[in-house]
Amino acid sequence: MLVTKYVITSPESDILPSDIAMKIYGSGHKVNVKETCFGVVINGEEDVIAKLVKDIRMLDPPGIFIKDRGFPPGDPRRCRGRRGGGARPGFYMIESETKLLPMISRALAFEGDAPDVPDKEKPLHLKRLEEIIKEDLS
Amino acid sequence: MAKVIVYPPTSMILSDLVDRMGHKALVVPEAVRKLATANDIQSPPLNVTPEEPKKGLRYAAVDVPSGVRGRMALIGPIIEEAEAAIIVEDPGWLTGCAGCSRTNELVRLLIRTKGVPLLDLSYPNNDAEAKAFVKKIRAFLEGLK
Numbered sequence: 001m002l003v004t005k006y007v008i009t010s011p012e013s014d015i016l017p018s019d020i021a022m023k024i025y026g027s028g029h030k031v032n033v034k035e036t037c038f039g040v041v042i043n044g045e046e047d048v049i050a051k052l053v054k055d056i057r058m059l060d061p062p063g064i065f066i067k068d069r070g071f072p073p074g075d076p077r078r079c080r081g082r083r084g085g086g087a088r089p090g091f092y093m094i095e096s097e098t099k100l101l102p103m104i105s106r107a108l109a110f111e112g113d114a115p116d117v118p119d120k121e122k123p124l125h126l127k128r129l130e131e132i133i134k135e136d137l138s
Numbered sequence: 139m140a141k142v143i144v145y146p147p148t149s150m151i152l153s154d155l156v157d158r159m160g161h162k163a164l165v166v167p168e169a170v171r172k173l174a175t176a177n178d179i180q181s182p183p184l185n186v187t188p189e190e191p192k193k194g195l196r197y198a199a200v201d202v203p204s205g206v207r208g209r210m211a212l213i214g215p216i217i218e219e220a221e222a223a224i225i226v227e228d229p230g231w232l233t234g235c236a237g238c239s240r241t242n243e244l245v246r247l248l249i250r251t252k253g254v255p256l257l258d259l260s261y262p263n264n265d266a267e268a269k270a271f272v273k274k275i276r277a278f279l280e281g282l283k
């Protein structure tokens with residue numbers, strides 16, 4: 001079965017989309033590669049892509065992120081060249097998460113003990129709210 | 139290797155972290171792929187046939203908006219397959235498959251009531267939070283092996 005994956009580089013990674021594309025071309029596997037501004041889109045047989053993904057990750061383990069994609073690269077149903085321009089549906093999610101990638105990359109590369117972060121303040125639990133109401137009204 | 143559903147179901151960060159730790163991430167693009175690349179496209183361009191809303195009816199009533207039922211036709215079967223779950227609090231910028239707030243409420247409810255091991259998190263805002271975020275996910279996924 002043919003599968004498609006995004007290979008996305010962290011903005012702080014030294015690896016360029018062209019480096020990933022060259023790595024894939026050099027591997028000799030029969031896969032389609034499309035370079036984009038944020039990484040590459042690769043399409044090929046499932047087992048070949050799984051092996052390739054492991055090799056690509058080795059270029060920069062904390063700085064390269066992989067995501068599944070439903071449509072093959074250049075698909076006219078999604079390609080903006082056929083849709084009159086604008087960002088492709090789904091790009092906005094990648095764009096939003098890409099802003100977090102430098103932090104996640106640094107966290108993945110960090111080998112010490114992560115500091116404890118206090119939990120964010122959560123809304124009052126419903127049971128506690130009921131108790132407060134009963135106390136005040138009784 | 140456990141099948142882990144991630145919320146948001148289109149999250150690159152979560153699906154990557156799950157795959158990185160040796161588990162299978164259950165995500166929406168896989169369900170979309172089955173429809174969009176099927177050899178026998180019955181209903182071009184996206185191959186959404188009358189069967190899809192019927193699948194959605196298993197999770198939402200007929201008077202629920204079709205957008206919810208359509209999304210549930212993709213996400214519902216994934217939830218059924220899940221053996222564990224990671225839910226990250228709604229960051230406020232979800233789009234596309236994950237862009238419907240009512241569907242997202244239903245998805246979170248179905249995951250929580252399924253009774254599988256669950257990790258609740260929120261997206262990090264700084265380096266310390268990111269380290270804790272990765273540490274919690276790593277510990278959770280290692281516990282599934």
